[in-house]
Amino acid sequence: MSYKSFKPENRFLMGPGPSNVNPKVLEAMSKLPLGHLDPQFIELMNDLKSLLKYTFKTENENTFVLSGPGSLGMEMCLVNLIEPGDKVIVCVGGYFGNRMVQIVEKIGGQAVVVKEKWGRAIEPQKLEDVLNVNPDTKIAVFVHAETSTGALSNIKQLSGIAHRKSCIVLADVVTSLGAVDIYVDEWNLDAVYSCSQKGLACTAGMSPVTFSERAVASIKNRKTPIKSWFNDLNLLQGYWNGGAKRIYHHTAPSNQYYGLHEALLILKEEGIENAWRRHKENSAKMISRLKQIGLEPFVPEGERIPNLITVKIPDGIDEAKVRSELLNKHNLEIGAGLGELAGKIWRIGLMGYNSNEKMIDYCINALKDVL
């Protein structure tokens, strides 16, 4: 055990997140802490709200940040929306869809699974079919960008189908927010959560969320108490929506919020539509370069997450050794496969601050060297 100050290596973070961040974000995080009820901090919270509304493309009043990572956001949305016995349709095409099923069951919901092949977008007809035989479904949940496979689903279409059957729609945009087109209001997404360390290009540890009036009404009309205090929307509203008079809920991590604020400012300065375009363009360049060195995309064209490219591991390659050499020789982190794709794919992120030609060159050259 070393009792020296920690000096992290200068890694090139091109896995599924975290990614590298603009030095301005790190500078913001190192500013002096503030109290969670300081008037200046409350102004910052208001600014964060506005910036997140811009980022989510929503006018939802209930748009704020949870003081924990994206997986807390997943649990928070589910625990507020689901009452014991509620029927919940979960579209599963990868590891994170499976995690949603686990959470639904842990909190007493009845999960009905729409199963998709790992690496494919959810087929909308499958959701329609399952809804037809489950007309008593209360909530439909789906992952926009399945981080474990690299597949992007058409959540606009899925949301339309679910709404026609009067479901409340919950969407996971953990990997897509800030990097891929998302229109929360236009697409009628009722509850949405994300993370800070991917498309938003901040450090890990925060989960932006947004709730429509319809989702909030459903939560207010629950017949049973929300089975969490920390995640209870009603209590969080007292802290986030209270105008000048805020009700203490938890001690907000001020320095984390500073970082997210700075990252969102940078995103707004670029313009979110420009950020979406940048991710698409760099993704196309990266895929063509990967093909040149013999690495084939795992996901069919048209279903790929722009900011997280998955490639098949060529036969006869010791994939863990490759990743380890990339890390030790080139300081480059790429992601391993998760769940049933372990050993079969690599996951290469080009997210936020990292979605640029320099990183593409660096990654391709390192891969060429090691393979």
Add this chain to the structure above:
Amino acid sequence: MSYKSFKPENRFLMGPGPSNVNPKVLEAMSKLPLGHLDPQFIELMNDLKSLLKYTFKTENENTFVLSGPGSLGMEMCLVNLIEPGDKVIVCVGGYFGNRMVQIVEKIGGQAVVVKEKWGRAIEPQKLEDVLNVNPDTKIAVFVHAETSTGALSNIKQLSGIAHRKSCIVLADVVTSLGAVDIYVDEWNLDAVYSCSQKGLACTAGMSPVTFSERAVASIKNRKTPIKSWFNDLNLLQGYWNGGAKRIYHHTAPSNQYYGLHEALLILKEEGIENAWRRHKENSAKMISRLKQIGLEPFVPEGERIPNLITVKIPDGIDEAKVRSELLNKHNLEIGAGLGELAGKIWRIGLMGYNSNEKMIDYCINALKDVL
């Protein structure tokens, strides 16, 4: 709404936390992020574990950090230990004891309250009496330093009483860890949680926890599933206890962990017993200076939290105006009363990096000026 980079005021944080931190902690937090499975990050996690064992005075293998604030720690411990219908004795002498009751009830436990006057240490006989008429109690929970009142309970004694009745003991050391004597193993505390921004002198947003073998066995032997995925000890163990091979749970906030690591190093360098002594000595000085300017301690001698001093607000004072003037004129934050003590007391923190004579002088002079 301002779209400028955020520049926090240089506040003197002398409320109930957050407190000011050593600039080295902020510097650590601004280092480059690492992936949550990076071998170097796993080394850092191992170091954090060792440092926390030192800080908690425990050999518990299950000693780690939750990626959320202290209030998440409270919920995490309760949701793992309690099954629906379990009888839980909660000692309540303030706001945070009440919060525990709320959580116990939200997750389906049966809370039996040992009620103490706000501002007093829990009277051990009261716990004994309630245990005598509730021999089927599974868990006894108490707050060491009740942040809302300034009263410090004798949790060594409370733990002894609860253990003689075969209870599992859960202790909240949110405000005391690092500032007040705590011996987790010696005192037989089975599950313990804290926060990062008080005695540990880091920024807010993390919750150190530790679990005895007895607590872990009780969790493993549950008959019903843990009603949380994010807080499930079994899943967190896969990430924290996995040796070189870690199972991904959530994306750890690397930069927060850097900060905590640095803060714990600073604490170890001082020596925790020296830190305890420093907090006691500065507390005595502060109380005598407060008395000189006519501010009387709210809590009787012998029951006071050294690092969080509560004083009665003198008659005829507009307490909110005083706090606002301290903030605007002197950049000094002190805490208001919470719950039934709102308007009746102020809470003055002398924690971690702030427990020194310079801060005492600054606070006293500012109070003299404003009162």
